[in-house]
Amino acid sequence: MKPTSAGRRPVSPDAETVTASGVGRELRRLRKAAGETQAETARIIGVTRANLTQWETGKYLPSTHNARQLDDHFRAANALFTLVETARSPQEHTPPAVGDAGVVDTSxxxxxxxxxxxxxxxxxxxxxxxxxxxxxxxxxxxxxxxxxxxxxxxxxxxxxxxxxxxxxxxxxxxxxxxxxxxxxxxxxxxxxxxxxxxxxxxxxxxxxxxxxxxxxxxxxxxxxxxxxxxxxxxxxxxxxxxxxxxxxxxxxxxxxxxxxxxxxxxxxxxxxxxxxxxxxxxxxxxxxxxxxxxxxxxxxxxxxxxxxxxxxxxxxxxxxxxxxxxxxxxxxxxxxxxxxxxxxxxxxxxxxxxxxxxxxxxxxxxxxxxxxxxxxxxxxxxxxxxxxxxxxxxxxxxxxxxxxxxxxxxxxxxxxxxxxxxxxxxxxxxx
Known part of the structure; x- marks a missing residue:
């Protein structure tokens, strides 16, 4: 499992967490594999190069609309779109809390x-x-x-x-x-x-x-x-x-x-x-x-x-x-x-x-x-x-x-x- 940062616990005990940085690395890999510059990809998707740079560096996630466009453009077969939406969603797992009386609260x-x-x-x-x-x-x-x-x-x-x-x-x-x-x-x-x-x-x-x-x-x-x-x-x-x-x-x-x-x-x-x-x-x-x-x-x-x-x-x-x-x-x-x-x-x-x-x-x-x-x-x-x-x-x-x-x-x-x-x-x- 990959920790979120040095000295901290992992986000989930069950699986590695998908982060904006991970999305950025995959997006950059797909763009380079396609032989495109940031400017070329940004023009095709209809955003600025600054937007694409911020997605690739993990500062922001692409919107659902832009994630779908990127996935279609790179022919990622829904993999990139799914990666973005997984990173956007918070973790599903939340452990039960125990109250003062020892009763488990299934929130x-x-x-x-x-x-x-x-x-x-x-x-x-x-x-x-x-x-x-x-x-x-x-x-x-x-x-x-x-x-x-x-x-x-x-x-x-x-x-x-x-x-x-x-x-x-x-x-x-x-x-x-x-x-x-x-x-x-x-x-x-x-x-x-x-x-x-x-x-x-x-x-x-x-x-x-x-x-x-x-x-x-x-x-x-x-x-x-x-x-x-x-x-x-x-x-x-x-x-x-x-x-x-x-x-x-x-x-x-x-x-x-x-x-x-x-x-x-x-x-x-x-x-x-x-x-x-x-x-x-x-x-x-x-x-x-x-x-x-x-x-x-x-x-x-x-x-x-x-x-x-x-x-x-x-x-x-x-x-x-x-x-x-x-x-x-x-x-x-x-x-x-x-x-x-x-x-x-x-x-x-x-x-x-x-x-x-x-x-x-x-x-x-x-x-x-x-x-x-x-x-x-x-x-x-x-x-x-x-x-x-x-x-x-x-x-x-x-x-x-x-x-x-x-x-x-x-x-x-x-x-x-x-x-x-x-x-x-x-x-x-x-x-």
Whole structure:
């Protein structure tokens, strides 16, 4: 069996796990066997060379549509398509959990949960009177129009759980049509870089005619001086930048800016909610520190020339392991001057803290299982089995929360064979 990384348990005790990296190696082998360059294959499939490069290096998986096209092009007799879909699906095996009374809980598997997520999101897709898909709402149970940001979140979630539930390409075309010179506006006032970062990330997950250079330019144009005071905005933008091009000047700039937002707390440099002049008694933030760790580990997976990044991630991870505060969600108030100078623009951002803690711990060099399991327990507390999605404490169903949960659970599934990956107390029947 092949371990997921040095010092960690294998993903499954029964079989070798198919990963995005494995898909990339096979795709590269097939392309070279066909005697084609990346540019030639990309042109035939109808994507950019940057897309193909990211598939071959394991950064993203091809969408179901593109996987089928690649399989047909290379005459792989469904083998490549099956490999992609296997890598996209989380592990089927989930061992039973034993409760306090010694009773075995036969929970549904993580794969079944993900199937439910895909089906439920497909049901909640908003369409016009002609049946054309328009996107998703930010809060899935409110009667509000779909937004660019929530649609990007929906596309990314469907890619993670397997996008066979619907055709994502009309949604991708819709996102392309709503692009402006500053990227994408997901909010009514001003430029908010997390919107452009989320859209660019979603487009590259599915396959896009947008080049990596264009994506980086849009990310850079979406930033403003306010962004440098907020670890959330910097980390979100950096996460997309490092996936597009880890050695780009913008990537280095964002790394430096993110590291600069740390403050010293009891001899440790950690991330607060914000770093701006005039702060009174700031405190380290679990959500922001965990999010920063996740993106810094992404940097380290792609390059080894930043010892300052490794030191920052290791120091923050140790604090996260030792920290005893609950990993519940928190809200952040973002308020900045309007571009026209007329007052301020204000939005409230919510963070699914436990999901980011799970991701941060799952990428640690030495996996801290007890702390990981505690964060997973908090994550599952927000799972609404009736809705098949994750819910905020108020009962809202924000689409971003399900994306964060699915991302975290996939990360945990790749890190360890048997954490509590199933929702406690659910039926053992397949949805």
């Amino acid at each position: 549904r598997s993580l794969l079944q949960v993900f199937h439910t997520v895909g089906a439920k999101l497909a049901e909640r897709l908003i369409r016009d009177e002609h049946g054309k898909p328009l996107g998703w709402r930010q809060n899935l149970q409110k009667k509000t129009p779909p937004t660019v940001l929530s649609t990007a979140y929906g596309i990314s979630t469907m890619q993670l759980v397997g996008d066979t539930y619907l055709d994502l390409h009309p949604l991708v075309e819709n996102l392309h049509s709503r692009r402006s010179e500053f990227g994408w506006r997901g909010r009514p006032e001003g430029r908010w870089p997390e919107t452009t970062a989320a859209v660019v990330d979603a487009l590259f997950r599915v396959g896009t005619t947008l080049s990596a250079d264009d994506g980086l330019r849009l990310l850079e144009h979406s930033l403003d001086p306010f962004s440098n005071t907020r670890p959330y905005l910097l980390a979100t933008t950096l996460q997309t930048a490092v996936r597009l091009r880890p050695d780009a000047p913008l990537t280095d700039r964002l790394i430096d800016d993110l590291l600069a937002t740390r403050l010293e707390f009891d001899g440790l440099r950690l991330w607060p909610e914000k770093n701006e002049a005039g702060l009174v008694a700031p405190e380290p933030s679990v959500a922001h520190t965990a999010r920063a760790i996740v993106v810094l580990r992404d940097v380290l997976r792609n390059r080894d020339d930043r010892n300052d990044v490794r030191e920052a991630a290791d120091e923050a991870t140790q604090w996260l392991v030792d920290h005893t505060h609950p990993d519940d969600g928190v809200a952040e108030d973002l308020e900045k001057p309007r571009p026209d100078g007329d007052g301020t623009a204000r939005i409230i951002i919510r963070h699914f803290t436990s999901a980011w803690v799970v991701q941060a711990l799952a990428t640690a060099p030495l996996l801290p299982l007890p702390r990981l399991n505690r964060a997973l327990g908090t994550l599952w507390e927000r799972y609404d089995a009736d809705q098949g999605l994750w819910a905020w404490g108020s009962g809202d169903l924000p689409i971003w929360q399900t994306l964060d949960a699915v991302t975290a659970l996939r990360s945990a599934a790749l890190a360890v064979a048997a954490p509590p990956l199933s929702p406690p107390g659910t039926s053992g029947t397949t949805p």
